[in-house]
Amino acid sequence: MTKEADQTAIPAPHEGEPYLLTPGPLTTAYSVKQAMLRDWGSWDDDFRAMTKQIRRALLSMIDDPEQLYDCVPMQGSGTFAVEAMLGSLLPRDAKALVLANGAYGLRTAKTLACLGRAHTVIDKGDYLPPRAEEVTRALEADPSITHVVAIHCETSSGILNPIEEISKATYTAGRKLLIDSMSAFGAIPLSSQSIEYEALVSSANKCIEGVPGFGFVIAKKSTLQAAKGCSHSLSLDIYDQWATMEKTGQWRFTPPTHTIAAFAEALRQHSAEGGVEARGARYRANRDVLVEGMRKLGFETLLQDRWLSPIIVTFFNPAHQNFDFQTFYDLMKSKGFIIYPGKLTVVDSFRIGCIGQLDDQVMRQVVSAAAQSLNEMGVDSAQAPLAAYTEREKLTAE
């Protein structure tokens, strides 16, 4: 089976295994699953070399010629890594401005509350983007704010937040930025040459297309140095993990060895595909085929094109009386596709992810499966309820 034979077609997952149209865990390559069929000693040189290589490959994605940054992997799901970043890199006397427009922004605020870090929140609701002017105003109004925490792609709505203007506003005001780039890193450029930030956080099972089990923080070395003794937690201490890894090449506590081996393979695939740019291009093509096809069926997207990320798309549930999300979900699953419920508070919605081992061919099949499912439910129009259009009007102002 040669890859050259067919450059674009991605092999289907195992027979009977549905595609995961969810933003992590997601559908991984067969070779990534295969990489887990081996046990590793965490102390062994080969494993240490793998850790080193992973850190280096991740750093190569941020375009850092002066080597100002370093990469610190951390066991656990993405949220563990976010908590590790916040608890370790925000000094105890820091005050954070959290830019929230969905579940992950709110989770960050909750984490800061748990950690006892001073913070204030700009909450834009379900999906409206935080803009530079409001960041500037908030920073002017409160000189005690030292850091801004932003979500790159807010996965709960699928909005791609304007991280570049947020970064500019932050550093123009002399403050520092931490980015949750969980669902964007690896597919959406975050070059340290064009966007300034102290640190970003992401995880194994999003755009790099690995399996779940660890996250990683990429931070300025100066920020890591300054983080000594800052963490509230032993296991989530980014400084200590970094210092130990630098010294011994090892993770501090048992690492998810199989996940890491799978991730090393996922990184090889990422690079073979053409890196961040090519990965982003495939996801954009996935999104474009999906959105165009679903709109043809009458579905409405929550977001206007300008704010649609290539990661995940929110669609309004059709207003039709025969539409029922659970039934739709089950019908889609029976056709081989796992979709995702929505997270909006005002209007019912569902989400379809564009990331993972999927290409435009698969997305065409997703659209036909949606058409068939509507048909089987007796839904002849996917038109959204009136409230959805009222909701969408709000975005026009942005």
Ligand SMILES: *Cc1c(COP(=O)(O)O)cnc(C)c1O
């Ligand atoms: C996935 C994700 C997280 C982490 O979620 P886990 O379920 O803990 O892996 C955090 N922030 C964003 C924006 C995400 O998409």
